[in-house]
Amino acid sequence: MNSLNDKISSLAKVEKEAENLVVFSEASQIREIVRLIILQGARFIHLTAIDFSEQRQKIQLNYFFLLLKERINIILKTELDSASPSVSSISDIIPGAIWAERECMDLFGVNFLGHPDPRRLVLPDDWPEDLYPLRKNFSYDFKPPVKSEASVELKKPGEGRTVIPLGPFYPSLEEPAYFRLIVDGEEIVDFDYRGFYVHRGIEKLAESVLNYQQIPFLAERICGICGFVHSTAYCQAVERAGKIDVPERAKFIRTIFLELERIHSHLLWAGLAAHIVGFDTLFMQAWRIREPVMQLCEMITGNRKTYGINIVGGVTIDILPQQMKDMEGVINQIEKEVRELREIILNDEVIQLRFQKVGALPEEEAKNFYVGGPVARASGVEIDIRLNFPYAAYSEIGFRMPIRKEGDVWARTIVRLEEILISIGILRETVKKIPEGPTFIKFTKIEPWQEGISYVEAPRGQLFHYVMTGPDGKPYRWSVRAPSYQNYQALSVLLKGGSIADAPLIIASIDPCFSCTERFETVDIKSKIFRTYTAEELRKCLKAK
Amino acid sequence: MNWSLIIFSSIINISVVLLLSPLFDGFTRKIRAIIQSRVGPPPLQSYYDILKLMGKEDLKSTINPLFRFSPYLSVISIAMASLLVPIVGVNPPFNFWGDIFLFIYIITVVGIAIIITASASENPFAYIGASRKMMLHLSVEPILAIALITGAINADSFKIGDIVKWYHLNGPNVSMLLATVCVFLSLQALIGKIPFDVSEAEQEIAEGVLIELSGPKYACVKWANMSKQVLFCLVFSQIFIPWPLTENILLNILIALSKVTVIIFISTLIEALNPRLRIDQALKYNLTLAGFSITAVFLALLGV
Numbered sequence: 001m002n003s004l005n006d007k008i009s010s011l012a013k014v015e016k017e018a019e020n021l022v023v024f025s026e027a028s029q030i031r032e033i034v035r036l037i038i039l040q041g042a043r044f045i046h047l048t049a050i051d052f053s054e055q056r057q058k059i060q061l062n063y064f065f066l067l068l069k070e071r072i073n074i075i076l077k078t079e080l081d082s083a084s085p086s087v088s089s090i091s092d093i094i095p096g097a098i099w100a101e102r103e104c105m106d107l108f109g110v111n112f113l114g115h116p117d118p119r120r121l122v123l124p125d126d127w128p129e130d131l132y133p134l135r136k137n138f139s140y141d142f143k144p145p146v147k148s149e150a151s152v153e154l155k156k157p158g159e160g161r162t163v164i165p166l167g168p169f170y171p172s173l174e175e176p177a178y179f180r181l182i183v184d185g186e187e188i189v190d191f192d193y194r195g196f197y198v199h200r201g202i203e204k205l206a207e208s209v210l211n212y213q214q215i216p217f218l219a220e221r222i223c224g225i226c227g228f229v230h231s232t233a234y235c236q237a238v239e240r241a242g243k244i245d246v247p248e249r250a251k252f253i254r255t256i257f258l259e260l261e262r263i264h265s266h267l268l269w270a271g272l273a274a275h276i277v278g279f280d281t282l283f284m285q286a287w288r289i290r291e292p293v294m295q296l297c298e299m300i301t302g303n304r305k306t307y308g309i310n311i312v313g314g315v316t317i318d319i320l321p322q323q324m325k326d327m328e329g330v331i332n333q334i335e336k337e338v339r340e341l342r343e344i345i346l347n348d349e350v351i352q353l354r355f356q357k358v359g360a361l362p363e364e365e366a367k368n369f370y371v372g373g374p375v376a377r378a379s380g381v382e383i384d385i386r387l388n389f390p391y392a393a394y395s396e397i398g399f400r401m402p403i404r405k406e407g408d409v410w411a412r413t414i415v416r417l418e419e420i421l422i423s424i425g426i427l428r429e430t431v432k433k434i435p436e437g438p439t440f441i442k443f444t445k446i447e448p449w450q451e452g453i454s455y456v457e458a459p460r461g462q463l464f465h466y467v468m469t470g471p472d473g474k475p476y477r478w479s480v481r482a483p484s485y486q487n488y489q490a491l492s493v494l495l496k497g498g499s500i501a502d503a504p505l506i507i508a509s510i511d512p513c514f515s516c517t518e519r520f521e522t523v524d525i526k527s528k529i530f531r532t533y534t535a536e537e538l539r540k541c542l543k544a545k
Numbered sequence: 546m547n548w549s550l551i552i553f554s555s556i557i558n559i560s561v562v563l564l565l566s567p568l569f570d571g572f573t574r575k576i577r578a579i580i581q582s583r584v585g586p587p588p589l590q591s592y593y594d595i596l597k598l599m600g601k602e603d604l605k606s607t608i609n610p611l612f613r614f615s616p617y618l619s620v621i622s623i624a625m626a627s628l629l630v631p632i633v634g635v636n637p638p639f640n641f642w643g644d645i646f647l648f649i650y651i652i653t654v655v656g657i658a659i660i661i662t663a664s665a666s667e668n669p670f671a672y673i674g675a676s677r678k679m680m681l682h683l684s685v686e687p688i689l690a691i692a693l694i695t696g697a698i699n700a701d702s703f704k705i706g707d708i709v710k711w712y713h714l715n716g717p718n719v720s721m722l723l724a725t726v727c728v729f730l731s732l733q734a735l736i737g738k739i740p741f742d743v744s745e746a747e748q749e750i751a752e753g754v755l756i757e758l759s760g761p762k763y764a765c766v767k768w769a770n771m772s773k774q775v776l777f778c779l780v781f782s783q784i785f786i787p788w789p790l791t792e793n794i795l796l797n798i799l800i801a802l803s804k805v806t807v808i809i810f811i812s813t814l815i816e817a818l819n820p821r822l823r824i825d826q827a828l829k830y831n832l833t834l835a836g837f838s839i840t841a842v843f844l845a846l847l848g849v
Contacts, residue, residue, distance in 0.1 A: 164669055186673075186824070278739045278746065278821030284581035350740060350820050500673060501743070501823045 004040045008033060020453065023076045027061075027087045030078055034063065034090045037074055042067045043383075044370050045464050046481040047090075047100035049108040051136045053082040059108055059135075061087060064453065064466065068388045073453050082135075086111035096370040099489055100481075107134040119153060122196045133204055140201075140208035155192040157182040164500055166507075168197060179491075179507060186499045191492050203478055211474045212238055212446065216310045219465075222480065223513055224305065225268060228261045229458040230480065231310035233465035236391055237478075238312045241452030241469045244443050248393070250314035252434040255393040256327075257297070257307060258456070259423045259430070263334065264293040265459035266416045266423075269511045270341065273413065276504050277354045282344065289337045292330045299323065314440025324431050335424045342417045355410040359494045359506035362407055369490040372483050373461025374415045375510050379407035385457040397429050409509040416511075448476070458483050460511045484513045554638040555628055557798060561805075562627035562779065563620070566771040567591035572806070573774075573813040580817045591771060598764035612665035616762040619658035619769035623776055626651040629705055630779050632801045633794045635713065635787075636706035644703035645693040649686065655773060656682040659754055659766060666757035674753020677743045677824050684831035685734040685741075689780070691838040692724035696784070698845040705784065713787045720844035725785040727838040732808075733815055734831055735777045737770070740815075740822045778808040 005021075008014055011033055012025035025033050038044070045064040052058045058079040065074040080087055089112040091098045102121035104110045109132040112118065123133075126146045132138065157163050166179040176197040182190035202222065206215045220231040232254050239246055271286035294304040300323050301307040309315045319327075345351055361371070366379035376383050384401045386394040402418035404411035448471040456463045461483025470476030487510040494506050571588040578585025605613070628639040629648045656678060663675035697703045699721055700711035712721060734741040745753050758766055782804040791797055822830065 162669065164673070274820065278742065279819065280577070281581050281817045282820075284583060288582050348820070350822065353826055354820055354823065499823065499825075501746070 004036065007036050011036075019071060020073045020075060020451065022451075023074060025076060025078050027078045027080055030061075030063075030076070031088055031090060031093065033076060034093055037065050037076070038093060040067065041069070042074060044094045044096055045462075046466070046479065047097055047104060048466065048477075048479040048481075049085075049104050049110055049134070050468060050477045051082070051108065051134065052079075054136055057082050059085045059110060061085075061104070061110065062466070063090075064464065066389070066455075068383065071389055075451070075453075080110065084111070085109065086113055088113045089115040091116055094370075095368050096486055096489055099485060106132075108132050109135070122199050124197075124199075133201055138204075140204050154180055154194060155182065155190060157190070160184065161189060164503075166503065168194075177512075179503070181495065181500065181503055183500060186501070188495050188498050188500065188503060191495045193488065193491065195488075203480065206478050207470075207475060212312050215475070215478065216312065217308055219480075220306050220308060220310065222482070225513065226261055226265050226459050227306050228257050228310070229456045229463050230465070230482075232258060232392070233454045233456040233463050233480075234467070234478070235310050235312050236454035236456070237452035237465045237467040238446065238469070238475070239452070240454060241450040241467050242312070242443065242446035243450075244313055244441065244446075246314050247438045247441055248435045249318075249437045250439045250441075251393040252430055253315045253317075253319060253439060254310070255397070255430050256319070256427060256434075257301075257309070258392065259427050260293055260297055262423045262459045263420050263427075264290045265511075266420045267293075267338070269416060269459075269508075270345070270413070273409075273505065273508055274345075274351075276508050277351070279351070282341075286341060289334060289341060292334060296327055296330045299326065311440060313443055314438070316440065318439050319434075324434075327427070327431060331424050331427050335421065338417070338420050338424070342421075345413065345417065352410065354502075354505065355413055356406075356408060358409045358502050359498060359509055360406065360408045361490055361494055363405075365490065365493045366407065369486060369493070371461065371487050371490045371510075373458065373487070373511075374412050374419065375461065375487050375490070377402060378404045378411035378415045380405045383462070385455045385462050389455050391454065391456065393430060393433075396433060397426055399426050399429075409505060412509050446473075460484055460513055461487055482513060484510065488512060550633075551638050553794075554633040558627045558630060558632050558638055559624050561632060561798075561802070562630075562772050562776050563624055563768070566768070566775045567595060569775050569806070569809055570771040573809060573816070576810065576813045577817045580814075595764045595768055598759075598767065599761050601760040601763075603760035603762060609665040609667075611661050612757075613762075615658040615662040615665070616758065616765040616769070619655050619662075620765050620772070622651050622654040622658060623769055623772045626655065627772075627776055627779075630776070631706060631709050631783050631787075632779070633797050635710045635790065643705075645690075645697055645705060645708070646703065648705065649690050649693070652689075652776075653682070653686060655769065656686075659769070662758065662762075662766065663754035668757050670751050670753055670756045674745065674756070677746075678737075678754055680824060680828060681734060681737070681741060681743060681831070684828050684835065685731050688727055688731040688831065688835050688838045689735060691835070691842055692728045692785070695720050695724040695838070695841045695845045698842065709784055709787045712784075713790055719849045720841045720847075723841040723844065724838060727834050727841065728781055728785050731831065731834050732777060732781055732812060734827065736774045736812065738774070738812065738816045740819045741827050742821060743824045743827055746821060774809065774812070775805065778805045778812065782808050 005014060008023055011029050012023050015022045023033065042065040045066050047061065047063050050060045050062065052060055059082045061078050061080060063076040065076065067074065078087065087110065089101055091101055098117060099121060101112045101115055102117070102119065105112060105118060106120055106122045126148070128144050128147045131144050161182050161184050164181040164183050166181060168178040169176055178194040180192040181188050202218055206218055210218060216231040216235055219234040220227040222230045267286050267290035271283040274282035274286065297307060298304045300319055301309050301317060309317045361375065361379045363380040366376050366381050372383060380403060382401060382403060387401055399422050402415045402422065404415055446469050448469050450469045452467045454465045463483050464481040466479040467475045468477040491507065491510065495503060498506055568588065570591040574590065575585045575588060626648060629637045629643050631637040660675045660678050663671040696708040696712065699718065700708045702708065717725065745755060755763065755766060779801070783801060789800060
């Protein structure tokens with residue numbers, strides 16, 4: 001740690017506050033410093049920009065890194081001229097930064113020199129050029145003119161190869177995303193992705209019209225399955241930035257819901273994976289087992305999903321002693337059934353035939369793309385934010401991390417099934433240890449220009465929220481990086497060499513969350529994109545050879 | 546030749562295979578629902594489905610005439626094949642007219658009709674589905690053919706009626722037993738259900754061969770698929786386990802129906818309790834079975 005500090009100090013200004021190490025660098029030295037940080041074994045988390053055009057005609061780029069062992073966040077900041085911001089790309093050093101850089105290009109107009117794939121990622125095809133929605137001079141309710149005859153260039157297949165389009169409406173998960181498989185016979189040789197069809201710009205909305213206490217409810221609607229992780233991560237980020245001390249009981253209640261969410265999310269995944277290989281009985285049974293968890297959540301919070309109990313400073317509800325007892329009953333029942341389910345899956349030879357040695361992600365590649373969650377743990381990467389960087393009440397609870405070395409779909413399945421049982425253990429301990437006391441704390445004012453970083457181990461991996469507090473009672477910048485965002489980028493490795501029959505299974509095995517990645521509101525189904533992707537466009541995709 | 550019996554048994558055969566097949570399909574849906582802790586659709590749901598689809602708009606994704614006619618061909622060829630399966634007695638209705646080779650030709654047409662539909666529909670998913678179906682057919686139909694040939698060698702006749710008669714009289718010998726087991730193990734692939742529904746595989750290739758079908762054409766292919774299940778289960782239960790067989794026609798029909806119900810029940814259990822195989826895995830399975838069934842032919846030639 002100190003050695004890193006020394007090395008970087010010679011190149012840039014370093015400030016240390018609490019667990020954050022803030023490095024101010026010149027744009028020309030970014031690559032050197034990034035290399036130094038990576039050499040220290042830091043994980044790349046995200047890259048985002050903050051627009052300071054109005055204050056000082058600058059756009060600030062923020063590269064986020066995490067030193068797991070030392071539990072230190074590194075924020076590497078560099079300021080670019082807002083008239084023509086450009087900086088050299090770090091994608092060749094960190095392949096996992098390709099998407100983050102493309103996103104900054106789209107939303108802030110930052111030009112990354114030497115980027116291997118500078119196509120549009122987030123914005124719709126008909127969005128006009130030179131209009132960057134996350135810049136502060138862009139009003140949140142501005143409706144830009146539609147650019148006609150536009151489409152994002154997709155990878156072309158080579159000689160003798162065919163395109164198999166999975167999407168734009170992805171058939172097995174029934175969500176909008178376009179996986180373009182370039183195949184030679186049944187073997188996948190290349191892969192392209194076009195998603196973000198439902199990007200709704202909620203970061204812009206939050207920065208423009210909502211206040212600190214309204215955003216948790218918006219954040220929770222980012223995902224339809226694991227929404228609670230988003231509101232928790234957001235609240236924690238603001239609490240860190242505003243130095244608000246949350247009561248212990250609130251932390252425990254958050255832990256309880258985070259774990260309940262993990263249980264039902266993993267069961268949902270187990271069902272879907274079975275459905276994708278045509279094993280509908282397992283699918284139905286897994287979802288039946290999942291149902292009591294949803295009902296329990298409804299009993300406590302009033303909602304099956306999207307609990308709406310997180311606010312900055314704590315949670316809005318308390319769990320009554322009777323509800324604790326009900327919870328114990330439910331988790332006892334689920335534990336029994338999940339054990340049976342696990343036996344069935346582990347002993348089924350046909351499932352093994354389909355899952356083993358399919359979609360393997362070697363440890364090396366897992367580290368290159370900084371994947372997280374069960375995908376990383378199934379490839380032998382020891383990362384679990386609950387243990388590495390404890391938040392909520394996890395520092396007071398002991399549990400283990402399931403690790404597999406194979407990195408295939410089978411390993412991911414085993415890791416997830418293990419995690420359900422571990423979550424049940426965590427829940428039991430939480431219920432035992434939960435202290436009495438208030439569930440939220442009132443705060444008066446949050447100082448502007450403070451930064452808060454928060455991680456949550458979502459069911460799908462490492463979730464990251466960043467908040468920079470603003471002067472008028474709302475965040476100046478709120479950035480979300482969902483776990484699937486990193487996991488998606490590893491798909492190119494997973495899919496290559498697989499067969500078409502395995503593609504849906506491999507894609508599903510990272511448990512992709514379209515909505516998380518694209519940060520949209522699940523409530524709004526009138527996505528404009530459905531109009532853009534007309535039958536004609538679809539026909540063009542289908543006939544492309 | 547007793548024409549009235551031929552006409553009567555033809556009507557029985559066609560109505561069991563074509564008219565009752567949606568009922569059997571409803572039965573499988575109900576069983577699956579119970580296994581999956583669901584309520585499931587009413588038993589007549591498959592009739593409603595077909596009727597509804599019959600009344601829907603027929604979207605033509607291509608002008609290729611093959612695409613227009615082949616779905617109907619699949620239903621017709623199933624009806625024809627059903628006339629070569631004995632239900633009311635030892636002899637199938639058209640015993641005088643066709644032998645095992647004709648039967649194999651006709652059931653091949655069922656598959657070919659769907660493959661043609663898919664290939665003509667100009668959809669990449671349908672292409673994949675068609676090529677998978679082709680591979681599956683090429684690997685599984687020889688097993689049934691070889692099993693029938695084993696029977697023919699044993700009975701010294703290519704007529705299905707004679708094979709059944711011989712089998713019923715003499716009981717299973719080693720070669721016939723092996724052939725019966727092989728047909729039973731390939732039944733799921735013949736029907737094209739999980740674990741062998743690779744050509745349709747909803748989650749992988751979005752129903753593959755069926756993707757471009759709509760309205761009456763889709764209804765026909767759906768109906769053909771349901772009837773195919775009944776047909777192949779009948780082939781197995783009537784030709785390869787021809788017991789008990791009585792003199793009473795009505796009793797024979799009842800016995801045939803209950804046997805086929807049992808076979809469909811077993812097939813549904815397999816369907817509900819297994820995931821789908823990949824095409825290469827399915828082919829490997831079929832080729833192993835084909836190897837065994839060829840052994841049956843040699844055993845039959847040796848007279849055991």
